[in-house]
Amino acid sequence: xxxxEEKIEQEExxxxxxxxxxxxxxxxxxxxxxxxxxxxxxIVIVFCAIILILLIASENKTAITQTFGEDSFITKMLLILxxxxxNKQHVSFSMPFTQKRQNILLVGVDDNGSKTDPWRxxxxxxxxxxxxxPKSKSINAISVPRDSKVYLPGDYGIQxxxxxxxxxxxxxxxxxxxxxxGIKIHHYVMVHDSAVANIVDSIGGIPIYVEKNMFYxxxxxNLHVNLTKGLNILDGHNAVGYLRFRKDGLGDIxxxxxxxxFLKALLEKLQRPQTLAKLPEILDAVTTYIKTDMSFxxxxxxxxxxxxxxxxxxxxxxxxxxxxxxxxxSYWILDPEKTQDMxxxxxxRNKYTDNDKLxxxxxxxxxxxxxxxxxxxxxxxxxxxxVNCFGPxxxxxxxxxxxxxxVSNNFLNWLKRKAPELDNIQFVYxxxxxxxxxxxxxxxxxxE
Numbered sequence: 423x424x425x426x427e428e429k430i431e432q433e434e435x436x437x438x439x440x441x442x443x444x445x446x447x448x449x450x451x452x453x454x455x456x457x458x459x460x461x462x463x464x465i466v467i468v469f470c471a472i473i474l475i476l477l478i479a480s481e482n483k484t485a486i487t488q489t490f491g492e493d494s495f496i497t498k499m500l501l502i503l504x505x506x507x508x509n510k511q512h513v514s515f516s517m518p519f520t521q522k523r524q525n526i527l528l529v530g531v532d533d534n535g536s537k538t539d540p541w542r543x544x545x546x547x548x549x550x551x552x553x554x555x556p557k558s559k560s561i562n563a564i565s566v567p568r569d570s571k572v573y574l575p576g577d578y579g580i581q582x583x584x585x586x587x588x589x590x591x592x593x594x595x596x597x598x599x600x601x602x603x604g605i606k607i608h609h610y611v612m613v614h615d616s617a618v619a620n621i622v623d624s625i626g627g628i629p630i631y632v633e634k635n636m637f638y639x640x641x642x643x644n645l646h647v648n649l650t651k652g653l654n655i656l657d658g659h660n661a662v663g664y665l666r667f668r669k670d671g672l673g674d675i676x677x678x679x680x681x682x683x684f685l686k687a688l689l690e691k692l693q694r695p696q697t698l699a700k701l702p703e704i705l706d707a708v709t710t711y712i713k714t715d716m717s718f719x720x721x722x723x724x725x726x727x728x729x730x731x732x733x734x735x736x737x738x739x740x741x742x743x744x745x746x747x748x749x750x751x752s753y754w755i756l757d758p759e760k761t762q763d764m765x766x767x768x769x770x771r772n773k774y775t776d777n778d779k780l781x782x783x784x785x786x787x788x789x790x791x792x793x794x795x796x797x798x799x800x801x802x803x804x805x806x807x808x809v810n811c812f813g814p815x816x817x818x819x820x821x822x823x824x825x826x827x828x829v830s831n832n833f834l835n836w837l838k839r840k841a842p843e844l845d846n847i848q849f850v851y852x853x854x855x856x857x858x859x860x861x862x863x864x865x866x867x868x869x870e
Contacts, residue, residue, distance in 0.1 A: 523553060523556075523771070524553075524554050524556075525552070525605055525606060525607050526552040526607075526608065526609050526724075527550075527595070527607045528549070528613070529549050529587065529592070529595060529610065529611070529612050530546065530547060530548035531545065531546055531547070531587065531612060531613070545584045545588045546568070546583075546584050546587040546595055548681075549568065549584070549599075550563055550565050551566065551603075551605075553768060553771075555771065560737075560831075561735070561736050561737075563682070563737070563738050564768050564769070565678050565682070565739070566583060566740075567741060567754040568582065568583060568584035569582050569752055569754040570583040570743070571746075572586070572598055573598075574589065575590075575597050575601065582751075583599070595610075596610060603761070603765050609714065609720070610714060610715055611713075612712070613712055614712075618665070619658025622656065622658040622661040623657055626696075627656055627661075628655070628661055628684065628691055629653065629687060629691075630654060630656055630683060630684060630687045631652070631654075631819060632649050632652060632664065634651050636663065636664070636667045636669075638663075646663065647667045648663070665681060665684060678740050679818060682848070682850070683818070686736065686848060689731070689733050690733050734846065736848075738848065738849070739850065739852065741754075741761055741764065742756070742757045742760040742761060743756040743760075760853045763827055764851065774827045774828040774830075780807055781807050782861045782862050783807050783864075784809070784810065784811030785802075785812050785865045786814070786815040786857050786865070786866050787866075787867040787868075788816075788869040791867040792814070795812070795867050798841055801840060802841065811857070811858030811859075811864075818866075818868060819866070821866045822844065822848065822863070822866075823850045823863065823864040823866065824862075825853055825861060825864065826862035827853070829863055
């Protein structure tokens with residue numbers, strides 16, 4: 423056991439050293455002043471209509487009039503929205519308008535300094551592709567590292583993906599991703615970086631576990647982070663700090679993980695009935711800072727699906743690759759084989775069943791979760807699986823990380839019935855193994 427722990431520690435140290443080098447390269451570039459704040463608003467425009475659609479679906483006229491006023495424009499709009507314009511018949515919102523999966527591109531743009539056109543020439547520093555499946559009412563989310571090395575259409579050659587919008591707008595961003603990943607992007611949502619504080623404040627803050635003390639001041643970038651480890655109710659200001667913080671050994675990779683933690687917490691908060699009273703403030707921020715090619719009617723149908731959405735069914739992933747440097751430019755070099763496997767699994771939803779395989783399972787835990795980890799280890803071994811990696815570690819959040827492509831959320835849901843210790847755990851697909859080098863699955867049990 424001592425040899426195994428020593429080997430794990432060596433691998434962790436090696437990984438931290440690699441990303442520390444990557445972070446040093448990034449320091450030579452201009453500090454980015456925007457990140458997941460933009461994607462936050464993209465998520466909001468898709469999901470802020472959850473409560474609105476719930477009201478419409480239930481034809482709750484009383485709740486609408488009490489919230490917005492009997493004679494207000496919003497009330498009149500909401501009361502006529504459920505009727506189809508052609509025949510004035512009520513539209514069923516029990517299912518979205520199409521049963522086909524759709525890929526929604528969520529991008530966040532930085533501030534270009536223009537008061538007349540905040541979108542022109544700006545970079546997309548946050549990029550997430552949402553694959554929405556109305557039939558299973560599930561969502562797969564793939565983060566695209568902003569430094570990903572790609573070929574831009576036309577004569578622009580090799581660039582970072584986040585420069586595509588600055589050069590050719592959202593159309594070039596879409597075409598670059600479609601050609602690079604071999605997918606079709608059906609719609610986009612663009613979000614400016616100016617409103618995360620307003621959105622979070624309007625819904626009363628976001629509860630999230632801050633995995634480490636975060637203290638950082640960047641006066642040029644107007645970033646001031648002052649967060650202590652533990653469970654926090656983040657207001658708008660602190661949410662911005664949490665999402666923008668990257669001064670740790672993992673740099674942007676650590677920040678991408680925090681984006682995913684925050685996304686799950688946001689979706690859970692938006693599904694609460696209490697959010698209804700905050701809908702006017704949310705809609706005000708959304709209409710100010712959002713640009714999309716979807717009509718409100720299309721958004722409402724996607725939002726109708728959200729009332730059935732189980733946030734534990736959301737699968738997260740980040741395009742796999744490794745940091746690299748060309749001169750003074752730092753890139754994220756995508757791994758072609760692993761990236762294709764991820765696209766097949768997360769976008770095309772290919773099934774990779776291997777019912778007879780006895781997976782190797784790694785369990786890492788915070789010291790406060792040692793008893794829970796021991797109980798989980800016993801149950802997994804009783805099911806016939808091999809726990810080949812077991813021990814304490816400093817952890818950000820609880821996660822169920824699938825390294826083997828055949829491991830699915832369905833497998834996790836089956837396992838939850840056998841082991842309640844896995845309830846509310848976040849599913850992540852990541853072919854790279856950083857905690858347990860020879861495991862097919864890594865379970866992280868985080869705590870105080």
